[in-house]
Amino acid sequence: MTARMEQWSFPPKFDDGYLPDPDSRYWFSHRETMPAADRDAAILVRLQEICAYAYDHAPFYRSKWDEAGFHPSQLKSLEDFEERVPVIRKADLRSSQSSAPPFGDYLCVPEGEVHHIHGTSGTTGRPTAFAISREDWRAIANAHARIMWAMGMRPGDTICVAAIFSLYMGSWGALAGAERLGAKAFPFGAGASGMSSRCAQWLDMLKPAGFYGTPTYAIHLAETAIKDGLDPRKFGLRYMFFSGEPGASIPAVRERIEDLYGASVFDCGSMGEMTPWMHLGGARGTPGMLSWQDIVYTEVCDPETHSRVPYGSRGTPVYTHLERMSQPMIRLESGDLTIWEDGPTPCGRTYPHLPMGIIGRIDDMITIRGENVYPSEIEAALSKTDGYGGEHRVFVTREGTMDEMMISVELDDAGWQQGDERRKAFHAQVSRQLHDMLGLRAAVEVVAPNSHERTDFKAKRVIDDREAFAEMRRRQEGGSS
Template sequence: MADGVYWDREKETRSREAREAEVLANLQSQLRFVYDALPFYRSHYDAHGFHPDQVKSLDDFSKRVPIVTKPMLRDDQAAAPPFGRYLGCEAADIIRVHGSSGTSGKPTLYAFSRGDWDYIADVMAQGLYTCGVRPGDIVQLATVFSLFMGGWGSLLGVERLGATAFPLGAGETERQLDLMYRIGATVLITTPTYALHMLETARALGYDAAKSPLRLGIFIGEPGSSIPGTRQALEQGWGIKVRDMATTSEMTPWSTNAECEAAAGPHVMQDEVWTEIVAKDDSSRLLPDGESGAIVYTHLKRRSQPMIRFYAGDESHMVYEPCSCGRTYPRLPAGVYGRLDDMLLIRGANVYPSQVQRSLLEVPGTGVEFKIVLEKKGALDHATVLVERDPAATPADIDHFAADLRERVRHKLKNDTAVNFEVDILPPNTLERALSKAKRVDDRRPKYRPGGH
């Protein structure tokens, strides 16, 4: 099927009209299936006065079908353990069980049928092929292998594509580097945060990272690789091409947002997972091309735990303008900005941690590690950015260098975010390093409790 450029040329280059005709038919089929077979969806739709017969067009789908959220899935699994009332297959047909990280309580469990597991491998392979992985590559998987689907989905796709998988897992960074060079890994799959940590460690150990055997990095699990400063640090530091990929674990196969060689933002594989950008305050209002909003995803073909209009809580914008690679999928030109619930409200201004990261990386002299600390002083919010200086910077007068850097960072952040941040410049290797997703915010402000004091 793959021809050196496309995983499936006909599918990836067909007209929007042909693709969307197929999408509508698949959406109608999925709606009938979940309404007839899955009590979770039937009760949800009945409560909203919706019936699958009401969907005659893609516009109907956006306007009429109610969304599903993560709390709804957690509540349904608590009421009907272990998999909720939306399993979609016989228990005996489940081949794998995974789950969310469970950082806010019990993990939400993901069950995959045998047929879906095979289907997921195909779509994961298409995503990786879009990013540039080819048979003959040695793919180092520096990802967590646990409940989290990131590593497992990557492994499935690499194997289906025909490349060599090297599933090391996350952590043991010195060993990661030793083995990378020893076996000649050509592709790295991990989070942007861990790739930057690996780079920092490589330099400290005396490696010439820009001459590593790697040629390509595919970054998953968190925003970052679409941020220009982060991309530049990774590309120049490792001497690689950077590709952004991923949706969210609930939407496995999560590779349906995958960036091509044009490096113009991830293509959205609309014929596998239908993706909408909707108003943040009205999930039934589809936004025009190029306008930022909330992302809503729908499985078109998966039958075990299918997600229909899943409100992921992420923000982006989508465009249909042509891509030089020839694929006719729409794109997310800036990737996923971040989670809507990660947005910080500081003295009336809305700020994303990824926005702060973007600004910091544009100031010469800063390192890649930072943290935002929020406190309440009197009646006002007080915001501080802790940022390490670049370990490559070795000025004769450290104090003068830090003072100058502090002012340049403050000015940049004020200009970009409209927030007056205090800035502390820290020595390299001061902040804790993450093996997967970074925790960039320490919000110490008192939490408001209705009826409390």
């Protein structure tokens, strides 16, 4: 069966001139639609190759696996992989890079082959460097072009990349895919002051078919365009694909963006480390995201045991690269939360399916009076409320021994103009929605449109000072003032 899998080899080799038949909905029709069990058999062989390769080239994996009593020759089934191969965490990568700088002892190619260096933002501790070889960059471009094809983008389409061009892999990954697809790449970027107005102006001029950014930014950009007297629906966008944060798989947010622009919205994205990060990525006809298992083998696992949870259940994705040679990630624990369903999907692909996308980071879950809630669920509830002005903030604090939450929500312009009655009604509506959808009783504040700051990157809507509070209390109890 592997004989019929298109461009499937180890090390990966791609025909950079290849394009599918223009009428095909699939880039690699066999790889995408083959029986899942046959694909799993091919994945097992690839995992054996990748593990042997990593064991030979990366002291990082060799020492971890020796310690865990695993040797690649023991890998006879996907269950062996799940049971015997320990997960790795971002902290392991950081510590490997601090003891073997700059790329860690999991760099499996000579440093001379490194073609791009990217990395994490490093806002929490030491940043991690991603060293991507030339061949891996080609693999990334090929994978992304393939997934963008599934969303409906075609050679010749103009694709605007409206995300910051820095170490962030989002913008660069979208650009690499657009280039490989034979699209007209339009790397507008983001991040400098005044760029949103100029972006709206360029979109109005160029009428691109595709747009990439974060969902938060797309909403901000539409608001900016409208303020500048432009109609985002006249940009002529047909496909908008998003990564970096929840939103594109939250129905009310997706509909809001579709409505603002008159375009189809697709969700994608896993982690910078896992580039080609579009391996979790949407396709025309299937809501949410697919897990493109022949690019990155994803297991949705119990966060404690790291064993796969049954389809239909919640768990955390654990990722393994199948088409990367420079810093292959083998069982990287994401710390995110999702639900997976078995394929096939409405688009005819036989991959597992994440109908709700990624719900959020497990660590971001907030517990208020025994109720657990994710920030994306609050966003979903507010986005469904008539009159929602587009931004909100969630404040979590500790009063006495109780955690308290307050949600500050913008009312839209039309509602705000209507005065007190409407504001009160909106307040009641929001409180009811939060209670009915999430079981939450939170204090609500209604504020004027544009009260909360907008961003061109990933939104940070939760302000949680419980840790600072606990920290202060510990200091006080420890006797220092």
